[in-house]
Amino acid sequence: MKKTLAAVAVFLSATAAQAEYPEKPIEVIVGYSAGGGTDVMARTVAQFLEKELGDGASVVVKNMPGAGGQIGFTEVAKAAPDGYTLGTFNLPAALALTKDRDADYKVNSFTYLANFVEDPNTVVVAASSEFQSLGELLDAAKAEPGAITVGLSSLGGNDHFSANMIAAASGAEFTLVPFKGASMARTAIMGGHVAAGTMALSQTTSFGDDLRVLAVLADERSPFSPDVPTAKELGLDVEMSSLRGIVGPAGMDQAVAERLRAALSAVNENPEFQKMMADQGNPMVFMVGDDFAATSAAQDSVAAKIWEETPWK
Amino acid sequence: MYNDLLHALPNVFALTNFIAVVIGVIAGIVVGAMPGLSATMAISVLVPFTFGLEPLVALGLMAGIYNGAMYGGAIPAVLLRIPGTPAAVATTFDGYPMAQRGEGGFALQVAVVSSSIGGIASAFALMLLAPPLSRVTLLFGPSEVFWVAVFGLASIIFLLGGNPVKGLISACFGVFVSVIGSDPIFGNDRFTFGRLEMLDGINIVILLVGLYALPPVIDLLETPLKTDGVNSSKLGTESIWKALPRMKSYWKTWLRGSLIGIWIGILPGAGGSMAAFMSYNEARRTSKTPETWGEGEPEGVAAAEVANNADTASALIPALTLGIPGTAVAAVMLGGLLVHGLQPGPMLFRDNPDIVFGFMWQFLFGAILLVLLGGSLATNSFARLLNLPRPLLGAVIIVLMLIGVYTIHGRMFDVYLMLGFGAIGWVMDRLKFPLPPVVLGLILGGFAEENLRLALRIGRGDPMILFQNTTSLILVALTIAVIVGPTLKRRYFDSRMKM
Numbered sequence: 001m002k003k004t005l006a007a008v009a010v011f012l013s014a015t016a017a018q019a020e021y022p023e024k025p026i027e028v029i030v031g032y033s034a035g036g037g038t039d040v041m042a043r044t045v046a047q048f049l050e051k052e053l054g055d056g057a058s059v060v061v062k063n064m065p066g067a068g069g070q071i072g073f074t075e076v077a078k079a080a081p082d083g084y085t086l087g088t089f090n091l092p093a094a095l096a097l098t099k100d101r102d103a104d105y106k107v108n109s110f111t112y113l114a115n116f117v118e119d120p121n122t123v124v125v126a127a128s129s130e131f132q133s134l135g136e137l138l139d140a141a142k143a144e145p146g147a148i149t150v151g152l153s154s155l156g157g158n159d160h161f162s163a164n165m166i167a168a169a170s171g172a173e174f175t176l177v178p179f180k181g182a183s184m185a186r187t188a189i190m191g192g193h194v195a196a197g198t199m200a201l202s203q204t205t206s207f208g209d210d211l212r213v214l215a216v217l218a219d220e221r222s223p224f225s226p227d228v229p230t231a232k233e234l235g236l237d238v239e240m241s242s243l244r245g246i247v248g249p250a251g252m253d254q255a256v257a258e259r260l261r262a263a264l265s266a267v268n269e270n271p272e273f274q275k276m277m278a279d280q281g282n283p284m285v286f287m288v289g290d291d292f293a294a295t296s297a298a299q300d301s302v303a304a305k306i307w308e309e310t311p312w313k
Numbered sequence: 314m315y316n317d318l319l320h321a322l323p324n325v326f327a328l329t330n331f332i333a334v335v336i337g338v339i340a341g342i343v344v345g346a347m348p349g350l351s352a353t354m355a356i357s358v359l360v361p362f363t364f365g366l367e368p369l370v371a372l373g374l375m376a377g378i379y380n381g382a383m384y385g386g387a388i389p390a391v392l393l394r395i396p397g398t399p400a401a402v403a404t405t406f407d408g409y410p411m412a413q414r415g416e417g418g419f420a421l422q423v424a425v426v427s428s429s430i431g432g433i434a435s436a437f438a439l440m441l442l443a444p445p446l447s448r449v450t451l452l453f454g455p456s457e458v459f460w461v462a463v464f465g466l467a468s469i470i471f472l473l474g475g476n477p478v479k480g481l482i483s484a485c486f487g488v489f490v491s492v493i494g495s496d497p498i499f500g501n502d503r504f505t506f507g508r509l510e511m512l513d514g515i516n517i518v519i520l521l522v523g524l525y526a527l528p529p530v531i532d533l534l535e536t537p538l539k540t541d542g543v544n545s546s547k548l549g550t551e552s553i554w555k556a557l558p559r560m561k562s563y564w565k566t567w568l569r570g571s572l573i574g575i576w577i578g579i580l581p582g583a584g585g586s587m588a589a590f591m592s593y594n595e596a597r598r599t600s601k602t603p604e605t606w607g608e609g610e611p612e613g614v615a616a617a618e619v620a621n622n623a624d625t626a627s628a629l630i631p632a633l634t635l636g637i638p639g640t641a642v643a644a645v646m647l648g649g650l651l652v653h654g655l656q657p658g659p660m661l662f663r664d665n666p667d668i669v670f671g672f673m674w675q676f677l678f679g680a681i682l683l684v685l686l687g688g689s690l691a692t693n694s695f696a697r698l699l700n701l702p703r704p705l706l707g708a709v710i711i712v713l714m715l716i717g718v719y720t721i722h723g724r725m726f727d728v729y730l731m732l733g734f735g736a737i738g739w740v741m742d743r744l745k746f747p748l749p750p751v752v753l754g755l756i757l758g759g760f761a762e763e764n765l766r767l768a769l770r771i772g773r774g775d776p777m778i779l780f781q782n783t784t785s786l787i788l789v790a791l792t793i794a795v796i797v798g799p800t801l802k803r804r805y806f807d808s809r810m811k812m
Contacts, residue, residue, distance in 0.1 A: 034360040035648010043364055043652070061361065066722060067512040068500070074509075100500065149771050155499060177770045178498055180763065183636035183657075184581070190635070193454030194771060206658025279654045313499035 021083055021256050025058040028246070029079075029087040031072020031094075033065040037202075040280055041117060041244050042088045045264070048273045052263040068154075070097050077105035081249040083256035086113070091243040092299045096156040099307035107300040111252040112293040114264035115245030116277070118285035119200040120218035121162040122228070126189050127212050129196075134214040134234050137196055141172035150174045151185035151194040155312040159185070162198040162217055162240040164306055169236045186211070200242050201225065202281045217241070224283055243285075243299075245292055261288050317662075318440060321670035325678065330369040334675050337377015338682045344378065345385020345397045346695055348526040348710055349717025351518050352382035352398060356645045358720070360652060368653045372672040373679075375646050380679035382642075383585065383622045384428035384687050388695050391420045391614070393533075395526045395710070399517050399756075400585030400621035402525070402749050403593045407606065407613030420614050422556045425687040427567060427615040431622030432680025434571035435578065439626040440673045444662075446579050446627070447634035453580055455767035456779045460788035461580055462761035465587050468594055468795045469753050479746050487754020490515050497763035498770070510726045517641075519727050520755055522714050523734025528742040530714075533707030553688045563615045566596045570616050574623025579630050581637045585621040586756060590749070592620030622683075626676040633657055633669065 026049075030042045039061065046059040053059070064072040073094050076087030089110065097103050123134055131137040141148040152159040155178045167174055177194050179185040182203045189197045190210045204211050205224055215231045216222055217240045231238045246264060248257065267273055268286045277284055287295060324330065344355040355378050363371030386401030391408035404424065411420040438446065453461070470480050493504045494514030505511035570592035577588040596616035597606045606613050628639030629646065636657035638644035647657060655665055662669055698706060718731045741748060765779075772778025779785060 033645075033648065034357055035645060035651050037651070039648070040651055043361070047364075063361075064723075065513075067495075067509050070512075071509055101502075146773055175770060175773055177767055179767065180497065181637075187451065187581075187631075187635045187637050188454055191451035191454055206656050206660045209659060276654070280651075281656055313501050 021259060022053060022057050024084060025060050026053075026083070027085050028059060028061050029072050029076050029085065030061055030063050031065065031069030031075075031088065031090075032063070034063050037280075037282075038088050038090060038244055039063060041277070041282065042246075044273065044276050044280070045116065045246060045267060048267040048270055049263055052266045068097060069093060070101075070103060073097070074104045076247065077109035077249055079249045081111065081252040083248065083252060083260065086246055086248045086260070089115075089243075089245050089247040089296075091115075091245075091296060092161060092303050093157050093242070095296070095300045096161075096303045096307075098300075099303050100156050100311070100313055107296055109250050110247040110296075111250055111257050112289060112296060113246045113248060113257065113260050114268070114289075115243050115287040115292045115295065116268065116284060117244040117282045118241050119202045119243075119283050120216050120222060120239075120241040121158055121198050122201050122204060122216050123162075123166065123196060123198055123214045123231070124189065124204055125196045125212050125214060126192060127210050128192070129212060131196070131214070132212075134229075134231070134236070137214060138166075138170045138172045141167075141174055142170075145173035146175045148172070148174050148196060149177050149194040151188045151197040151199075152176055152178045153182040153185050153199060154178050154180070158200065158240050158242040159198045160312065161302065161306055162238070164310055165217075165238045165240060166198070166231070166236060168309075169238050198240075202283060205281055222283060224281075243295065244282075245287070264288065315441075317666035318670045318673070321667045322674060324369060324667055325373075325671050325674040327369070329367070330373050330671070330675070331678075333370040333373030334377045334679050335682060335686070337374040338381040338679055338686050339377075340374075341378035341381020341383075342385035342388075342683075342687055343381075345382030345401075346388040347713045347717065348389055348395045348397055349518070349522045349714040350397075350720075351386075351642075351717075352379050353641045353645055354518070354717065354721060355382065356642060356649065360645065360649045363649055364652055368655070368668045369671050369675070371649060371653065372668070373675045375649050376672060376675040377679045377682070379625050379642055379646070380428075380432050380622065380676065380683055381687070383432070383625055384425055384618065384683055386621075387424040387428070387614070387618055388421065391417055391424065392695070392698075393529055393710075395529050396521065398585070399521050399752060400589055401617075402521075402586055402752055403589040403617035403621075404614055405525075406593065406617070407608070407610045410607070410609030411611065411614070414609055416609070416611075419556055419559070419611065422553055422688065423560060423563075423611045423614045424618045425684055426553075426557065426560060427563070427570070427618040428622040428687070429680050429683040430567050431571050431574055431619035432625055432683060433677060435575055435623045435626035436673065436677035436680055438575045439630055439676060440670070443630045443634060444659075446630050450579050450581070450631045450635060450637070452784050455764040455771060456781070457784045457788065458580065459761055459764040459768055459779065460785055460792065462757045462764065464788055464792045464795065465591065465757045466753065466761065467792050469590055469750055469757075476745075476747075480750050483741070483746050483748065484750035484754040487751035487756075488758035489754075490520060490751070491755045491758035491762070497759070498766050508726070510722075510724060514759065515730070515755065516721055516727070517752070517755060518721060519718055519731045520734050521752060522718055523731040524738035524741070524748050524751060526710065526714050527732070527735030528739045530707045530710050531739060533703045533710070553684075560611075560615065563612055565599075566592075566612055566616045567619050569595055569599075570619035571623040574620040575627040577620075578624030578627030578639045581631055581639055585624050585640060586752060588620040588624045589617040590753060592616045622680070626673070626680075629676075633661055634659060 028042050030039045032038050042061045046061050050057050050059045079085035125131050150163050182199045185197050188194045213228045216228050217231050217238050344350045356375050386398030387404045389395040389397045390401040390404040391412050394405050394409040396402045408420045495512050573592045574588040593616045597603050628643040632638040632643045632647045638647050718727050768778050
């Protein structure tokens with residue numbers, strides 16, 4: 001009897017939660033400081049999500065920068081799965097952190113809601129560089145192993161993984177130079193201090209006169225730079241990108257998770273939202289629920305493999 | 314381009330945009346004047362709120378805050394020997410002795426006029442020379458930047474005077490603090506004791522507040538009835554129009570300090586405190602009466618304050634053109650631009666000329682407004698604080714410090730860390746160890762390490778990479794000159810005396 005009552009109570013409160021959700025402000029935790037690319041995405045999504053949830057819903061972005069995003073990711077993973085704490089999720093960065101240190105979360109510590117941005121990596125040189133094509137660059141790197149320096153935004157991120165995957169696929173050997181952030185790496189490429197880079201496509205688009213993008217590491221050409229061939233076209237089967245989406249803690253109530261997924265899908269379909277994201281230079285690839293979770297699992301095994309073969313610390 | 318500059322002007326004078334600058338300057342002065350609150354923090358708090366504002370209102374606020382705070386930091390530096398911001402450390406050297414002599418009012422006036430001049434020079438550099446100066450930034454790769462840091466450290470240790478052994482020990486402590494956190498290349502944890510909070514290293518504001526603000530506050534609390542015997546509670550303020558003629562002879566210092574500030578600004582990473590120290594050193598080195606420096610020489614205040622404002626707008630040159638901010642504040646402002654969909658890069662100037670050039674004008678007007686707002690209004694009202702009973706003043710400052718440090722990341726851990734540094738600072742103060750080398754050791758140590766290691770990776774372990782181009786060699790020569798220069802000069806004079 002007691003058990004039945006308890007079950008009824010749980011059922012009632014669950015339906016109540018579903019009916020009234022959200023009854024208090026929803027927090028979106030961003031593991032980086034205000035004004036970064038991830039933060040701007042979170043704020044843009046939050047603004048539209050409020051409208052979609054309707055009924056005076058409030059979505060508040062909270063920045064918890066530190067430890068390369070780890071503090072924020074941990075906060076989300078450990079939060080109560082009641083739908084009131086969500087977070088931004090960066091792939092492969094968030095999962096790379098679980099390989100090179102003892103993080104308090106894993107790939108399955110999250111409920112995957114929706115991914116918005118997928119920014120493919122590139123191979124890029126300065127506009128004044130002697131290398132006109134990916135082939136020339138790789139030939140030089142093979143002729144004298146290590147002679148080609150490659151600027152990265154950090155070790156253990158998508159730039160680094162890109163460089164490693166290209167090296168593995170082509171047999172070339174690079175000297176990796178991890179700067180503090182993509183802009184520093186880009187400046188070093190432009191100044192001729194390193195020979196090449198593997199930064200994300202969105203980092204190159206404003207610098208068309210100073211940089212030459214040799215290849216995009218995606219399965220098809222990007223609408224942002226349709227003239228640039230994919231690595232696959234050039235005979236290298238390498239794909240790498242950085243993804244940004246929204247997750248919640250694992251074990252969220254199904255009904256609440258579905259409500260959020262529906263709302264986030266509606267956000268994505270809003271042309272006004274699409275325009276804002278495009279103005280911010282974000283290449284969009286929308287994935288919801290299981291698709292997003294599958295992508296995350298795939299990224300997790302890529303990170304694990306690279307960590308196993310070429311540990312970076 | 315200059316057409317665009319003029320075209321952007323009318324928009325700047327739209328009422329809301331102009332009011333934003335005024336409010337920004339006032340808020341900046343207040344924030345800068347409070348130990349523990351810095352421009353970086355004020356602007357990072359502001360960034361999320363600007364999401365809903367018009368771009369020029371948001372950017373005007375930021376430009377105003379940046380300019381205001383760089384001067385505001387001088388107020389407690391002069392009156393209490395507590396630098397309000399990291400960039401105001403050099404202002405304490407002569408500002409506080411002046412205040413003790415009863416000339417605090419004049420010191421603040423020198424500070425505000427110098428700040429304003431530095432800010433105006435910097436704004437002009439940004440407006441007129443941004444694209445060519447960004448090419449200069451490109452010349453500085455890891456090995457060149459490493460030498461800049463070494464040059465900075467050498468000039469501080471060898472020129473700052475005092476006991477060089479104690480100075481060196483202080484600098485080493487600062488460099489040690491810079492080592493804490495994950496290492497810049499591989500991300501291995503160093504001295505973090507497994508705390509996530511330590512992974513990003515020690516924030517400069519935590520160190521500064523602990524070292525610089527806590528010891529003077531303890532003094533304030535220790536001496537409830539003592540009025541410290543001197544005239545520091547009297548300001549001796551006179552009209553700024555009477556004070557201005559006394560500053561005529563500083564023009565060389567202003568010019569030099571502005572150029573140094575602009576130059577440091579366009580290099581990524583070093584920031585206002587290095588600019589202020591270098592300007593102070595250079596001005597003292599060329600002064601006819603170097604012995605009065607540190608004893609309350611108004612020109613010392615001028616040198617420090619002109620330079621720490623001269624790097625404000627110029628720090629935005631690499632930020633706007635290359636996406637690499639010259640200072641921590643510029644980094645946060647870059648975030649503010651991003652929020653408004655303004656992506657850094659050469660396209661920024663073509664796609665959004667009204668906003669970008671309007672922002673530059675706002676820097677210029679912010680710097681000019683500084684004299685009007687900072688001159689009488691702020692100086693007078695803050696000086697009143699000094700009439701508070703000393704223990705009350707001390708208590709107020711402690712509360713500000715705690716709040717300021719807590720709000721950096723919103724965690725108590727930083728507060729405990731700050732109190733720990735406070736204890737170290739108090740001991741160092743009693744044992745007469747100089748504090749400025751600690752601050753610079755922290756800033757430049759990390760900077761030097763990161764760039765040395767990047768350079769060596771680029772050179773695949775060959776140290777010759779550090780000497781491979783002209784820019785590096787010039788910096789090496791300058792460093793050597795700084796180290797052996799004073800000794801050679803003395804030898805030369807000695808030998809002439811003998812003849």
